[in-house]
Amino acid sequence: MEDISLHVLDIAENSLASGATLITISIAEKTEEDSFIVSIEDNGTGMPEEFVKNVLDPFCTTRTTRKAGLGLSLLAQSARETGGDITVRSVTGKGTLVRAVFHPSHIDMKPNGNIPATIITLITGNPQVDFIFTCSKNNRAYTLDTKLLRQALEDVPINTMDVLSAIKNDLIEALHDISL
Numbered sequence: 001m002e003d004i005s006l007h008v009l010d011i012a013e014n015s016l017a018s019g020a021t022l023i024t025i026s027i028a029e030k031t032e033e034d035s036f037i038v039s040i041e042d043n044g045t046g047m048p049e050e051f052v053k054n055v056l057d058p059f060c061t062t063r064t065t066r067k068a069g070l071g072l073s074l075l076a077q078s079a080r081e082t083g084g085d086i087t088v089r090s091v092t093g094k095g096t097l098v099r100a101v102f103h104p105s106h107i108d109m110k111p112n113g114n115i116p117a118t119i120i121t122l123i124t125g126n127p128q129v130d131f132i133f134t135c136s137k138n139n140r141a142y143t144l145d146t147k148l149l150r151q152a153l154e155d156v157p158i159n160t161m162d163v164l165s166a167i168k169n170d171l172i173e174a175l176h177d178i179s180l
């Protein structure tokens with residue numbers, strides 16, 4: 001995986017596949033601590049404890065289309081390449097939390113990629129799912145909550161061109177403002 005935004009998209013796809021109706025994505029960078037933490041939490045089916053133990057193994061998958069399940073193991077690899085690590089916590093019937101810690105000063109740190117595009121892709125393809133997206137750098141933060149947005153939009157569907165393009169511009173501006 002070339003960048004952080006593609007990892008986020010891939011991990012959120014797992015949440016969607018598990019039937020989640022709420023996905024919380026957070027990206028938080030702290031310069032002083034040299035930390036860049038990506039977390040994706042969902043309220044999907046979760047995984048049994050024994051399964052979670054092996055889930056970072058590239059051959060651990062429930063998909064039937066191919067033998068390898070690479071998403072989590074690739075994220076683990078990207079985080080570990082910077083001296084960081086990944087944790088996966090899951091409760092059957094409750095949901096899953098994937099948290100990856102990166103050390104951004106490391107030469108092998110992946111670039112952020114196109115984070116607004118990832119968020120827009122997720123919202124566009126899954127208008128029935130709620131997303132809370134938070135990003136922060138040091139003391140600046142931005143949050144997008146599609147549930148609140150939907151309430152504000154009243155009868156206008158969230159996945160219309162106009163709304164999506166407004167969300168995208170807002171995201172781009174916000175990431176620029178917090179220089180993430």
Ligand SMILES: Nc1ncnc2c1ncn2[C@@H]1O[C@H](COP(=O)(O)OP(=O)(O)O)[C@@H](O)[C@H]1O
Binds near residue numbers: 010060070073096
């Ligand atoms: N958020 C999640 N909720 C429930 N199960 C998950 C979640 N994330 C991963 N899994 C399980 O772990 C397996 C491995 O995930 P992953 O490494 O992304 O590979 P793949 O998606 O290609 O199978 C998935 O097939 C799925 O069974």
Ligand SMILES: [Mg+2]
Binds near residue numbers: 010011014071
């Ligand atoms: Mg996957």
